[in-house]
Amino acid sequence: MNLTLKIWRQKNSKEEGKLVTYQVDGISKEMSFLEMFDVLNERLVAKNEEPIAFDHDCREGICGMCSMHINGRPHGPWTRTTVCQLHMRAFEDGETIVIEPWRAKGFPVIKDLMVDRSAFDRIMAAGGFVSVNTGNAQDANCLPVPKADADESFSAAACIGCGACVASCKNSSAMLFVSAKVSQMALLPQGKVERKDRVMNMVKQMDVEGFGNCTNTGSCESVCPKGISLHHIARMNREYLLANITE
């Protein structure tokens, strides 16, 4: 495959960036999108040019590091996919592909396609944990959890914190991420102890980080690589309202 890539290049967080065009040829349809980037970077290094900085880690779709906005959509054209699981067969030979980093005030660009997602870490540090001693791994029947709650909690826990929700939201809202973390713990007995403080502190931190407001359009849900549902946002709203009424 021969492709024209328009890639966002930005030296550091201070300087302004711009889209730079690269021609790449001899790309196999079986390559992942990140492998195509590896090939391009090797060629750039061989030509004594600065390789493109991009985040990646597990390359098996579970780390959520690959913050690439490809042709106007987080993680490219496929649904429920991270960039490492996106293969070049998703594109046509001769196609022009535009690759940008996540764009949000809460996610400043570090370099090229790498963004600083420590805002998510600070939101987690504000309440996304369980501080009661839950002891060692125990027999599953020691602590009864209804199957429906366990499943629902697990569906929220599938969130990998990649930030695609923020990237696709027209308001750069982080509510899908925060609501997944709130849901995950609010549904389980261990998490119920701190559920009120948790939701209040996490929402407070989310607002401090400069993310936008949710208008329930659902673009976050449609681009989430783990299929986190919008109803978690409804649950967070409920938790927040109840916490504020009763605290």
Place this chain on the structure above:
Amino acid sequence: MTIDQYINSSIGRKTVMAATGLFLCVFLIEHLYSNLLLLFTDGGVAFTEWSHTLVHSMLIRLIEIFLFLAIVLHVVQAIYITKQNRESRPVKYAVYKVDQTSSWFSRNMGITGSLIFFFIVVHMWQFFVPYRIMDTVGGEGQTNVAQTIKEAFHNPWFVLLYVGSSAFLAFHLNHGFQSAFTTFGMNAKKYKSLISLFGSFFAFVIIGLGFSIIPILFYFGIAGKTF
């Protein structure tokens, strides 16, 4: 947490938008009821009496204050939220596609909202101000309100403005109604589709159709034959 901290949080602001929005929906139902009284062939008596009852009810006067307050709050919060949302993405995408999961109207509530606000100003200037503030309509020896309405809808531009605004309002409510319930945390799978189905019915059939039918019927002379 104090009430002002709650109201100033992102979720709190949404709650204000949702609560004021739903309150305004209740008002719309009352307004539609009043409008439909114009369709009686009783020389506008039912409509005139009902508007007289409303104007002279202390309870309605009190609710009216909340109504204006709700409009102001809804608009002020919307402006603040829109400003904050714009600031949350300082560098825009060169290419930005949205999946076909949301409608243009649901993503541009600010545009339909502004058009509706513009309409409210025109509408109030046309009927509310002469009747309630200037006292040039509806009093002893003056044209009654029903006749004023009939005359206004002889003008095709007004008919177009009213029908167009009802359509924008319908699209605004189609997203707003169900979105308000999600904001209040009511989005469970078992009744989610019921809420959005009822929301669409309320928006398009009850409000959209209900409000546009009045100017159309007056324009074609079907309504208002008896006054």
